[in-house]
Amino acid sequence: MKLNKENIIKNLQLVQEQSPLVHNITNYVVMNNTANALLAVGASPVMAHAIEEMEAMVAIAGTLVINIGTLDAQWVEGMLAAGKAANKKGIPIILDPVGAGATPFRTKTCWEIIETCNPTIIRGNSSEIMALVNEGIQTKGVDSTMASDDAVTGAKELAKKTNSIVVISGATDYITDGTTTYTIENGHPLMPKVTGLGCTASALCGAFSVIENNTLEACTSAMAIMGIAGELAAEKATGPGTLQLHFLDALYSITAKEVSDLYKA
Ligand SMILES: Nc1ncnc2c1ncn2[C@@H]1O[C@H](COP(=O)(O)OP(=O)(O)O)[C@@H](O)[C@H]1O
Ligand SMILES: Cc1ncsc1CCOP(=O)(O)O
Numbered sequence: 496m497k498l499n500k501e502n503i504i505k506n507l508q509l510v511q512e513q514s515p516l517v518h519n520i521t522n523y524v525v526m527n528n529t530a531n532a533l534l535a536v537g538a539s540p541v542m543a544h545a546i547e548e549m550e551a552m553v554a555i556a557g558t559l560v561i562n563i564g565t566l567d568a569q570w571v572e573g574m575l576a577a578g579k580a581a582n583k584k585g586i587p588i589i590l591d592p593v594g595a596g597a598t599p600f601r602t603k604t605c606w607e608i609i610e611t612c613n614p615t616i617i618r619g620n621s622s623e624i625m626a627l628v629n630e631g632i633q634t635k636g637v638d639s640t641m642a643s644d645d646a647v648t649g650a651k652e653l654a655k656k657t658n659s660i661v662v663i664s665g666a667t668d669y670i671t672d673g674t675t676t677y678t679i680e681n682g683h684p685l686m687p688k689v690t691g692l693g694c695t696a697s698a699l700c701g702a703f704s705v706i707e708n709n710t711l712e713a714c715t716s717a718m719a720i721m722g723i724a725g726e727l728a729a730e731k732a733t734g735p736g737t738l739q740l741h742f743l744d745a746l747y748s749i750t751a752k753e754v755s756d757l758y759k760a
């Protein structure tokens with residue numbers, strides 16, 4: 496299914512107007528890019544992982560993003576504490592299962608988070624999503640080795656099993672609640688050559704889920720903005736370094752007309 500471009504434009508404007516605070520427990524690799532991307536799109540980031548401040552930080556946040564990219568046992572305690580606090584407050588939780596299937600610790604931790612915190616959204620690449628669908632799968636690391644199209648059936652199963660919205664990123668993005676599935680065809684092949692754009696996608700899903708109660712539409716809007724900003728950046732970029740730079744500028748300056756002209760409905 497395709498979401499109307501009017502909804503995407505409206506949701507982008509709501510993020511810019513309301514500037515939701517996004518609490519990120521995220522990895523060392525991407526902390527800086529994710530914070531900058533959230534600022535550029537109009538949201539407000541905070542990165543915090545100490546267990547001592549999880550409850551107080553969740554208390555002021557609009558959403559919680561749990562990204563397991565550089566996890567350790569102590570961080571997992573913080574993630575679970577923050578997730579419980581977010582459930583109590585009733586704010587959306589986004590799980591980014593970075594590297595699920597690469598090691599048993601990652602896969603086991605994802606399931607512990609899913610079972611304890613009931614994430615509203617799970618956003619990963621196709622290998623990560625399939626590693627949650629079938630725990631026997633060995634993945635390469637944090638990068639996907641399969642097409643997003645091949646994880647759609649699994650994503651629907653996972654969405655139903657976990658009662659969450661599952662987002663698979665890739666050449667085509669799929670956003671599903673297990674019954675209804677939206678697709679986004681925007682984006683550029685240079686995007687997976689920049690580390691952290693998947694993490695950015697998860698953080699943007701978080702920001703959009705604060706301002707749009709329909710989480711399926713929130714995530715679809717976020718993935719559309721990711722893809723369109725990626726295309727705008729790629730027009731000016733000469734490689735991954737300049738793509739990263741222009742991507743932030745594109746997120747910051749993206750207009751309703753650009754969304755309207757470039758969105759592949
Ligand atoms: N081959 C591709 N063509 C176009 N866009 C892509 C492609 N691969 C990834 N993207 C986009 O890049 C962003 C990050 O996705 P992805 O690389 O799958 O995440 P991750 O970094 O977690 O592996 C998403 O917005 C996605 O749509
Ligand atoms: C390379 C790497 N290693 C651990 S976390 C991380 C970043 C992954 O970011 P993304 O999945 O968004 O590319």
Ligand SMILES: [Mg+2]
Binds near residue numbers: 593619620637693694
């Ligand atoms: Mg990733």
